[in-house]
Amino acid sequence: MIDVIVIGGGPAGISAGIYLKRFKYEVLVIMKDFGSLEKTDHIENYYGFPEPVSGRQIVENGLSQAKRLGIPIKNEEVLNIDKNDFFTVKTAQNEYLAKAVLLATGINRPNLRIPGFSDFVGKGISYCAVCDGFLYRKKTIAVMGDGDFMAEELSVLRNFTNNLLVFTNGVPLRAEIQDVKIITDPILRFSGNEVLSNIETKNQKYDVNAVFVAIGTPSAADFALRMGAFIEANLIVVDDTFMTNIPGLFAAGDCIGGLSQIAKAVADGAQASIFVNKYLRTKTS
Amino acid sequence: MIDVIVIGGGPAGISAGIYLKRFKYEVLVIMKDFGSLEKTDHIENYYGFPEPVSGRQIVENGLSQAKRLGIPIKNEEVLNIDKNDFFTVKTAQNEYLAKAVLLATGINRPNLRIPGFSDFVGKGISYCAVCDGFLYRKKTIAVMGDGDFMAEELSVLRNFTNNLLVFTNGVPLRAEIQDVKIITDPILRFSGNEVLSNIETKNQKYDVNAVFVAIGTPSAADFALRMGAFIEANLIVVDDTFMTNIPGLFAAGDCIGGLSQIAKAVADGAQASIFVNKYLRTKTS
Numbered sequence: 399m400i401d402v403i404v405i406g407g408g409p410a411g412i413s414a415g416i417y418l419k420r421f422k423y424e425v426l427v428i429m430k431d432f433g434s435l436e437k438t439d440h441i442e443n444y445y446g447f448p449e450p451v452s453g454r455q456i457v458e459n460g461l462s463q464a465k466r467l468g469i470p471i472k473n474e475e476v477l478n479i480d481k482n483d484f485f486t487v488k489t490a491q492n493e494y495l496a497k498a499v500l501l502a503t504g505i506n507r508p509n510l511r512i513p514g515f516s517d518f519v520g521k522g523i524s525y526c527a528v529c530d531g532f533l534y535r536k537k538t539i540a541v542m543g544d545g546d547f548m549a550e551e552l553s554v555l556r557n558f559t560n561n562l563l564v565f566t567n568g569v570p571l572r573a574e575i576q577d578v579k580i581i582t583d584p585i586l587r588f589s590g591n592e593v594l595s596n597i598e599t600k601n602q603k604y605d606v607n608a609v610f611v612a613i614g615t616p617s618a619a620d621f622a623l624r625m626g627a628f629i630e631a632n633l634i635v636v637d638d639t640f641m642t643n644i645p646g647l648f649a650a651g652d653c654i655g656g657l658s659q660i661a662k663a664v665a666d667g668a669q670a671s672i673f674v675n676k677y678l679r680t681k682t683s
Numbered sequence: 684m685i686d687v688i689v690i691g692g693g694p695a696g697i698s699a700g701i702y703l704k705r706f707k708y709e710v711l712v713i714m715k716d717f718g719s720l721e722k723t724d725h726i727e728n729y730y731g732f733p734e735p736v737s738g739r740q741i742v743e744n745g746l747s748q749a750k751r752l753g754i755p756i757k758n759e760e761v762l763n764i765d766k767n768d769f770f771t772v773k774t775a776q777n778e779y780l781a782k783a784v785l786l787a788t789g790i791n792r793p794n795l796r797i798p799g800f801s802d803f804v805g806k807g808i809s810y811c812a813v814c815d816g817f818l819y820r821k822k823t824i825a826v827m828g829d830g831d832f833m834a835e836e837l838s839v840l841r842n843f844t845n846n847l848l849v850f851t852n853g854v855p856l857r858a859e860i861q862d863v864k865i866i867t868d869p870i871l872r873f874s875g876n877e878v879l880s881n882i883e884t885k886n887q888k889y890d891v892n893a894v895f896v897a898i899g900t901p902s903a904a905d906f907a908l909r910m911g912a913f914i915e916a917n918l919i920v921v922d923d924t925f926m927t928n929i930p931g932l933f934a935a936g937d938c939i940g941g942l943s944q945i946a947k948a949v950a951d952g953a954q955a956s957i958f959v960n961k962y963l964r965t966k967t968s
Contacts, residue, residue, distance in 0.1 A: 413730040413946060420728060420817050421842045443705060445698040445949040446731060448747035462733035528957070532705050553961065557706045657954055661698060664730040665950030669942055672813070676838065 400426050402674055403487050403496040405476050408433050409660045410651025411502030412460040413667030414674070415469050421675050426496070427464065427471045428489060432457045433504040434652070435660075437520060438529075444660045456660065479625055481644060497681065498674055501622055501634060501642075501649040502667065505658070510542075510611070512567075514588030522594025523609045526658055527554040530608075534558055537607035540565055540597055542585075544613075549573040551612040563604060565597065567613075622649070640670035641677065648674055685711050687959055688772050688781040690761050693718050694945045695936025696787030697745040698952030699959070700754050706960050711781070712749065712756045713774060717742045718789040719937070720945075722805060723814075729945040741945065764910055766929060782966065783959055786907055786919060786927075786934040787952065790943070795827075795896070797852075799873030807879025808894045811943055812839040815893075819843055822892035825850055825882055827870075829898075834858040836897040848889060850882065852898075907934070924958035925951070931966075933959055 402418050404411045407429030418425045435453030442450040461471060474489035479499060487494045515523065524530040531539070531554055538561040541552050548564065552575065555562060564575060568584035583599035588609070590596060597604045627642040628635040633655040640648045650666035652658050687703050689696045692714030703710045720738030727735045746756060759774035764784060772779045800808065809815040816824075816839055823846040826837050833849065837860065840847060849860060853869035868884035873894070875881060882889045912927040913920040918940040925933045935951035937943050 409730050413728075416728050416730070417813070420813075421839070422817070422820070423842075442748070442752065443698075443701050443953075444731065445694050445701070445748070445945075445952070446729065446741050446744045448744050448751060456731050459731045459733050463727070463730070466733060467727065528702070528705075532707070535707070553964065554706070554957075556964065557708075557960065657950075657957065659950075659953050660730075661946075661950045661953040665942075665944075665946045667730070668728075668944050668946040672839075672942065675842065679838065679841065 399484065400424050400494055400496040401678060402426075402498045402500060403428060403485065403494055404500045404502060405429075405487070406433070406502035406504060406651070406653075407461060407464075407471060408435060408457060408502065408504055408651065408663065409460060410504075410653075410663035410667040410670075411500065412464050412469075413664040414500055414502065414650055414671045415464055415667075416467060417668055417671035418674060419464075419467050419469050421671065423675075423678065425469050426494060427469060428474050428476055428487065428494075429471060430473070430475045434525075441660070443529075479622075479647075481625065481646070485646065498646045498648065498677060500640075500670060500674060501647070501653055502651045502663075503653050505633075505652045510613075512585050512588060514590075518588050518590060518594040518609075521592065522590065522607065523588070523611065525611050527551040527610050527612075528657070528659065531555050531558045531610070534608040537561065538563070538605060540604070540606045540609045542567060542609055542611050542613060543573075544569045545572040548612040549575060551610050552578065555610065563606065565609075622647070639673035639676070640666065641673065646677060646681075648677075684769065685709050685779055685781040686963060687711075687783045687785060688713060688770065688779055689785045689787060690714075690772070691718070691787035691789060691936070691938075692746060692749075692756060693720060693742060693787065693789055693936065693948065694745060695789075695938075695948035695952040695955075696785070697749050697754075698949040699785055699787065699935055699956045700749055700952075701752060702953055702956035703959060704749075704752050704754050706956070708960075708963065710754050711779060712754060713759050713761055713772065713779075714756060715758070715760045719810075726945070728814075764907075764932075766910065766931070770931065782963060783931045783933065785925075785955060785959060786932070786938055787936045787948075788938050790918075790937045795898075797870050797873060799875075803873050803875060803879040803894075806877065807875065807892065808873070808896065810896050812836040812895050812897075813942070813944065816840050816843045816895070819893045822846065823848070823890060825889070825891045825894045827852060827894055827896050827898060828858075829854045830857040833897040834860060836895050837863065840895065848891065850894075907932070924961070925955035926958065926962065931962060933962075 401423035404427045438453030478488045480486045485496045485499045535558045540563045544566040587598040634649040650670040651663035686708035689712045723738030763773045765771045770781045770784045820843045825848045829851040851867045872883040919934040935955040936948035
């Protein structure tokens, strides 16, 4: 019987794993891939690294750190989680039994089925204003979205430029936005040469230097949903103790929403471990 | 006029500074010393570092990171902060004017005036169960304190040993504690050879391997108090946006309480920067 299975080998999962291992629990990390950090080349805002570092390098550092502390890491895809007295985590290769599970799966960023979209991800199309906004200072920036998430990104982007456009992509605007042109026409195509330079709708072609995608539909965590965990806007709902509505099922990092930054995921993991500890103590005492 | 003065050059302050600089604000960091990390030799639970690293090294990394991004850092002691239309931050050498101030000063850990106390800090006397508890597995551990802070530390330490003692040091017990011997006699002396081995009261001499100090009296931030910022148990009180009751005065990291870990301080800094940005936008629009 494993004490805690952590699903996800990124900053939130490994940070939690390190703390839980320190608390002398038997921890297993199951991970599928490097997640959204795989595609991030140049991180200079995670505290402690004097020089820019790639997302891949940070994840690899974390995995080395975990292994050095004796935490086993399996590269398997989780297919299902069941709970009876304990949790059964089923992967393509194995079944594991655990007292508690921590979901730290990150988010699946929406890959829009609009011609040109996937061609320009990382070449003008970004998912994070805080991360990439400064690259487009005084340039024309479009934000895709219609609600609060879009409004948040817009408020960050106002620091870099006054040339802002909002594309709701055929949906009515839900957020209250001032001083910005709103285009509600559906987007037909993203175009450009090496990098993005245009957004085309039925009626017009817009010159843009960047698009920030802020549609309120990130994460999956389908298995959490299948277990009956509450999900809102594709994010896993947790209480102040990082626990879902299912006792013993915890979540941390991007999959619970909030600031999509390594710093926040790492802190989530550390904080969640404190509450996983409390949960396990209550169960066994 | 500086946009934001950050007081404190540790994880919370520098993390916030990096984000604020990215948002294109003029930021100044004023720091006095390396704070409590100066004395920490061996950190292996901050995500991203495969090998153990000293607290001093992490702080130095952070300062290099900030300098590379163009953030000026002054080694000056802040004597006072005043607010009229703007904030005036007075140091021994200079006076600076700023639109917002972020306090990230860490905590002054209580240095008890009991014979032997200062001799054994770091040699058996610790301030953080999550950090050091695992060093004393199956050993006899004493916790000093009488309230919730002590109870929290105790719940972490139960992972490592059953041999626990609580010393309230002459104060009645306020927390509800079970299965642990409570000693309310005042402590007369800490003793040992190279490392701590005994706690002496009027009536008895106790064999212990470690003492964790969890007295509800950390931080100072005297100037915050002098400005009229709300303080509770020596911690600076902030709202969900990391702002104190004084508009434009923010705080992050250990000085606002919570988990006393680098991960949490770094995330605090990142999160606080988002709200400092919002505050500055409201003020200037």
